[in-house]
Amino acid sequence: MPCETPVAHGGHVTLRLPRLAALAAALSLLLAIPALPAAAHEGRQQKPGTIPAITPTPQTVHARDDRATVSSTVTLVTGDTADAPAVRVTEKALRAAGAHRIARGTKPGRGGLTVYVGSAAPLGALRVEGPAELPAEGYVLAIGVGRIVLAGKDTTGTYYAAQSLRQVLPHRTGPGAKVAGLEVRDWPATPLRGVIEGFYGTPWSHTARLDQLDFYGAHKMNIYVYSPKDDPYLRARWREAYPADQLAQLKELVDRSAADHVDFTYALSPGLSVCYSSDADVKALVDKFQTLWDIGVRTFAVPLDDISYTAWNCQADKDRWGTGGGAAGAAQSYLLNRVNREFIATHPGAEPLQMVPTEYYNVTPSPYKSALAEQLDPDVLVEWTGVGVIAPTMTVAQAKAARTVFGHPILTWDNYPVNDYITNRLLLGPFNGREKGLAAELAGITANPMIQPYASKLALFTVADFAWNDSAYDARASWGAALKEYAGGDPRTAAALRIFADLSYSSDLNKQKAPELAAELAAFWASGDTRRLDRTLAALQAAPAVLRDRLTDRGFADDAGPWLDATEAWGAATRTATRMIGAARGGRGAEAWELRQRLPALVARAKSFTYTGLDGSRIPVLVGDGVLDTFIDDATAEHDRLLGVTGPPKALTSLGTYQTNGPARMVDGDDSTYFWSNGSPAAGDTVTVDLRKEQPIGDITLAMGKPGSTDDYLHQGVLEYSADGTAWQQLAAFSGQATVTASPPAGTRARFVRARATAAQGSWLVVREFGIATAHAAVTGGPPAAIGSTLHAAADGDLSTVYRAARAPEPGESLDVALGREAAVGTVTVLRPAGETAKASVQLRAADGSWRTLGPLAGPYTRIMAGGVRADAVRIAWSSGGSPQIAEVIVG
Template identity: 35%
Template sequence: MAIGKSFAKAALSVSLAAGLVLPLGVQSTSAQETSMSYAVSVSPIPKFMEQTGKGFPLNPKVGLVTEDGTDPSAIEELKQAFKAAGVKKIIESNMKNPDLQAPMIFWLGEFSDAAEVKTIKEKTGITDLNVTSKDGYILTSKQGKEAKKHIVISGKDGAGTFYGTQTFKQLIIERQGTDWIPEVEIKDYPTMPIRGAIEGFYGKPWSHEDRLSQLEFYGEHKMNSFIYAPKDDPYHREKWREPYPQEKIAEIGELVKAAHKNHVTFTFAISPGNTITYSSDQDLQALINKAQAMWDVGVRSFALYLDDIDPNLRSPEDRAKFGSDVNPPAAAQAYLLNRFNDQFIKTHPGAERLITVPTDYYQAGTTPYRTRFAQLVQPDVVVQWTGIGVVAPTITTADADKIHDIFKHDLLIWDNYPVNDFNRNRLFLGPLVGRDAGLTPDHGVIGLTANPMNEAETSKIPLFTVADYMWNPRAYDPADSLERSLKEFGGTAYEPLKTFVDSSYSSNLNGSEPVSEKLKPLIEQFWAAYDAKNVQPTADALLSEFLKIKNTSAQLRGMMGNKNFLDEVDPYLKKLELYGSAGEEAVKMALAEQANDAQAAAEQRALLKNSLKEIGNIPQNLSLGVLSAFFDRAINGVNLAEGKIATASSSEVDWLTQDLAVDGNDNTRWASLYTDNQWLMVDLGQVYSINKVILSWEAAYGKQYKIQVSKDGSQWTDVYTELNSNGGINEIEFPSTEARYVKMQGIKRATSWGYSIYEFKVFNVHN
C-alpha cells in the first residue's frame, strides 16, 4: 500500500506474485520472498547505508517502544507510515517497561541512557547505537532474537529521530498483500548545519497555503530552516514600522507551529533600510516592537536585512552621528545591528543568533564598506552572502575563504537559485549545480538557504536537489538527484514531467537545454536529408519528437492531481503544446514543398504561422532555443547570419558577446554598453540577395535603429529605419538587395541599458 508522503520509494528489482494478507500476529516469509532482491533508495543520500539482508514483510501488528521525551513529530510520522502501509494494530509501550509481544518491534527515540541502550542491544542484537552528530540518526532493521524483527530508529536529538522516520518511510516497498522492509544499516547526519529556503523574492508573496505546504516539504527532505522575507510584503519592507494586522500575526503563529512540527527554524526578517534612521531610538523601538509581536507567537529567530538599498545616509541625525566615520553607511548599519542584538536578541533567552544581509552582499572582493562593516558588527551576527554575483554560477570553497576573510563572520549562503523574480517569464527547473562539496564551517560557511521561485509548488522540483546537496554534498549527483525529484513529484506522470522539466531547464547556473539538445541533431539530419531529396525517414523521427512535446501538456494535466502545480505552469504547458504543433506543421510543410504539393504546403504554412503567432502571444518562455531557427528556416529559408562572423561596437560584459547573437539559440544574447550610438554587424561571408532581417530583442531593445547593408563593409546603404519599436521580435522586410555585410545601427535606446539582441537573422529571397 502506498505511503503518500514518501519521496523516493525503494524500487522492486524483480516482479512479485500476488501476496496474501497475513492474520494479525502471524509473521511468515515464503521461500520465494527470501530470494527476492530489492534496490533501496533514500533521499537525501545517507552518509552510510548498507543492505545487510533480504528483509521481511511488514507485519499488520507491530510494537512501538519509545522513551520519555521521544520527539512527538517522529512518533506521529511513524504512525502515519504504519497506517498507510496497512498496519492494523500498534502496541505502544515505554522503554521503562517495553512490551515485546508483537512479531515486529520498532524502537524509536534518542536512547542516550546507558540502561536503555543495554536493553535494546540485548533484545535486538544490534551493537552500535552511537550517534555523535547533531541532527544525525541510526536506522537498523534486522532479524532479532526469538524470531522477532526489530527496527531501531535512534536520533542524536529530536530532529535526528524525526529524520530517521523520514528515511524509514522511504524504505517501505509497496507490494500486493503486505509491504516489505529491507534489512539495512544506516548511519546518517548532515554536512551543513543550516539547510533551508528563504522566501526572499520580489513579486507576489506566497500564500499561507503555499508556506504550510513548503514547511511540510522541508521536513520530509531534512531541511531545517525557513526565512520569511518576501520583498513585496509591505509590512516586511516599506511599512516595517507598522504592526502586522492581527489576522496576519495569527497566520505567522500557525506557520511557526507547522515549522516546529517539521523541525524547521522559522526566521522572521525585517528590511528597514530604505527608510530607517539608524541612530533613532524611536526606530529601534519600532523594530523591537515588531520583533516582540513575533516572539509572542513563537518566533525565536530574527534577521535584519540591509540589501538592495541606497546606502547613503538620508537623515540629518545619521549624517551628524556617523558622517565623520571612514565609512558612514557601514558605521550606521553596524550601530543598528549591534543595538538590536543587545537590546532584543540577548534579552530573550532562547533566541537564535541574529542574521543580516549587508548592502555589499555579492561583490568579488573587499570594499571600504565591507572592511568597516566587519570591524564594527558584533562577531556573533551571521552574515548572508549570495556568492560572487547576485545569481552566482558557481560558489567555491576558495570564494568562501576569500569572503570569510573579508567579513570575518560566519557566512550563511543566500543562494539565488531557483529564484526567477528577475525573469518572471521563465521557470528554472534544473538541479542545483556549481556549488563545491566543501562549503562547510571549515570554510566559514554554516549553511545555505535557497531563494525559490514565485511559483511555490513548482519550486519543489529544484528544491529537492538543493536539499540533497546540503545534506550530503560529497555524494551529490545533480542528474541523479533530479531524476529522484521527478519520480517523487510526478509519480506515474514521471515521463511527461521530465519532458516538461527538460523544456524549462537552462538557467544562469547552466547552459543546458535537454529538449533542444535532443532535437538539434534530428533537425540537422532533417535539413541535410531535405537538401538531398530523401527526407522521409528523418522526418518520421523528428515528427515523433514533436508529437511527444505536443502531448506532454495533456498527459500532465490528465495524470497529475497537483492542481496548484498545474495552475502555476499552465501558460508554459500551453506554449509547449503549441511548440509541438508548430514543429509538426513545419515538417509537414517542408514535406509538401518537396513533393511539389503547393496546396498542402500552403495549408501547413498557414497553420504554422498561426501557431507561431499564438506562441508569440504567450509571454512565458521555455528553454527551446533551437526551435526558433528551425521555424525560421522552414518559413524563410536558410538564416544566412547563423554561425557567421559578427562584430559589435562594444559588449556590456565579456560573457554577452556579439557571436551569441548569431549562434542560432534564442536563449543567448549580445548586449552593448549603455549609449545610443552602438551597433551590431554580421559578415555573411559572400554577397547574397537578401530581403529580410529578424531582430529578436531582449528587454533592453532599440526604440529607434537602422538596418544598413554593404558589399564591402565600408560603403553603407540604409534599407530600413525604425522610429518606434516596441521590442520583442521585429521582422523587417525590404526590397531585395545585394549585400555581404548587414548592420543594426542603434539610434535611440528604449531603456537605460544598452541594446541587447538574442538573435540577429538575415534571409535571402525565399521561394
C-alpha cells in the same frame, strides 16, 4: 549593466534572507513522492542486500543480509529523542506499508514487528553503532530481523530518520511486506539548510506557505526565512504591529514549522526608513521582534539589502558617522549590535541573529565590509549571494574569501530558482555550479524560490539534496529523482513532467537550453527520421494534458498554467514543421507549402500566452526558447532550400541574450526592435549575419545602441566577411561609433558578414539593425503593389513576404521576373497564399525574345516542368480574377 536590469534580487535581491522558506516550498512538493513510490512497489518484496533510494542522499547506506516483515500489528516503542512529529511520520509510513494496527508499548511485541523511535539501545541487537558520535540532526536507521530502529542524535535527527523510513518502506494494502535489511548512518553537511521567501512579485498564499513547510521537513531542510516583499509590515511599515488576523496566520506558520522541524526565521527590513542612531527605532525593532517571539519565533534576521547607503534617513546619522560605505557599515553594526544585545542576548533560546549586508554580492574588500568585519558582533550571521546577485557558480575559495572579507560566519542566500527578474520563465532545472566542499565552509545554504511555490519544488528538491550531502551530489541525477518523486512514481506522469521541465531547464546556473529536446532535434537533423521526431513532439504536445490530469499536486498546474498552454501550442507548431519537412523531402510540394503557410499562425499562438504580474501587466511566457523556435526556423529554411529559395538572412552571435531580445531582431527590418546582450563583449565576441548562400554584397550598415542605453555598442571592432564562415577578410575597422557603415569593393561576394570586437568593454551590446544590401531578381509589370507590399516580394527569396496587388489585373497586364542572364530552366514554381484564385499563365522568354507558355497557375502551389528551355525571364500573364498575390516565383 543596462538600466533595464532588474532590481529584483541582487541589486535588489529578493532572495536574501537565510533559511529554508523557499527551499522548503519546493521540497515539500517533491516529498509527496517518496524515492520508492508506493504505487510502484505494491505487492512486491524487497530482496535482502538491496539498497533503496533515499533523498536527500545519505552520507552512508549499507545493505544487510537479513530483512524485516511488516506484520498486521506493529509495536511502536518510543525513546528520549522521539517527538510527536517523528512518531506521526513513522506510523503513517507503517500503515501505508500494510500494517493494520500500531500498538504503543514499552517493550518488544510478541511475534510481530517492533519499531523503535528515538532510542539507540535496540541497535545493539542488530550490531549497529548508535548516533552518539554524529553531529546535530544526524541519525541512524537500521532494519533487521523483527525490528526497525530510528535513533537520532536529537529529536530532529529522529524525525529525519522517520522521513527516510517513509521512503524505504513499500506501499501495500495488507501486511506481509518483506523489507530488505538496511543500515543508514546519516548527517547534514551544513547546519542550516532551507529556503528564503524573499522575491518581489505575486505573493504566495497562506496555504502555499503551509505546504512549503511540509515539503521542507520532508526533505530535511531546517530553516525557512520569512521575508516576502509583499508583506508591508516587514519593510515600508516595519514599525507597525501586525493586525490580529495577520499575526494569527504567522502563528499558524510558526506552529507548522515547529511540527516540520523547520526553524521559522522572521526577517525585518527597516533600511528604507530607519534612523540607525535612534533609540526609538531600536526600541521599535525590539518591540516588533517581541511580538513575534510571543507567537513562537526564535530566529530573527535584519536584512539591509536593496537600500542606499549613500543617503541617510536622518540628519543624526550623518552627523554621527559621516558619509560613505565605511560610515554605513559602522551605523548598521551599531544598530544590529544593539538588537543583538538588547533582544537576542536577553531571550534564552534565541538563535544567532542574521543580517543581509548592503554589499551582499561579491568578495571585494571595501570600507563597508571592513566596518562590518571590525564592528559587528562576531556571532551575527552574514548572508551572501555569492559572486554576483545570481551567481552562476560558487566555489570553496569564494566562500572562504567571503568569510574573510566579512569577518563573520556566512549563510548563503542563493538566488536560485527565483524568477522575479525574469517572470516570463519558470526555472525548473537543478541546483548547479556549486563546488563540492562548499557546505563545510558555510553556516548554511538557503535558496530563494520562484514566485510560483509549487513549481519551485523541483529545483528546491535538488537544493535540499546538495545542502545535505554535497559530496555525493549529482545535479542531473538529483533532478531525475525530483521528477520521479513529484510524479508520484507514475511513469507516464514522470515522462510528461520531464518533457515539460526540460523546456524550462536553462538558467544562469544551467546554460543548456532544453538539453534533452535539443539532443533529439540534433539526432533528427543527422538521421532525417521524421517518424521518431514526430513521436517525440507528440509526447511534448500531450505532456500538459497529462500533467493537468494526473499530477496529485494541483498547485503545479495552477502555477505553470500559461507555460503548459504554450508547451501544447509549441508541440502543434513543431509537429507541423516536422510534417512540412517530410512532405518537402518526399516531393509533396503542395502539401509542404500548405503546411508552411500554417506555421506563422501556430507560432503566433504559441507566443501568445501570458503571465499576469502583480501590477496587472501581461508578460508573454517563454518555454524552450532558442530550441523550439530555432527548430521551426531551421525547418522552414530546409523547406525553402529544397525549393531552391535562399530565405531571409539569419543572425548569429557569440554573446548571450538579455531577456527576449534575441539575435533575430537585428535582421527584422525594424529599427525599433533590437538584439541586446546579457553581458559585456570581450575581445573576439561577434554578431554575424548569415545570408544563407554566397552572393554579391553591397553596402553594410550596423546600427547599435538605443535610447536609454546609448553606450551599449561595440566600442572597438572590425567588419569582416567570409564565403564559408572560416576564412575571413577585413572590410573596415571602427572605434567609438554607434553606427558603422561600409561599402565593399565592386564584385565582393560573401555568405557571412560579421562585426567582431577587438577589445573588451564594460557596457553591453545593442544592435538595432545589421543590414547587408544584396542583389535580387528585377520584377516589373503589374498590377502595382498594394500599400505595405512590393513587386520585389514576388521574387526576393523570402517566402514570408508576399506581393499583393492593389487592384485586379487589366487586359494584357503581366508580372515579369528577370533572371539576370540566360540559363536553362528545368522547372518554374509559383507559390501563392492559400485561397488565391487569380488566373494566369506561366511563360518563359526565349533567347529570341519570344514568350513560350508553359501552363496555367493552379491553386496555391504550381510547379511546371520546363524541360531545360533556355530563357532569361519568367512572366505571369494575368487573365482574370481579383487582386492577385504571389509569395514567390522560383526558377530551377
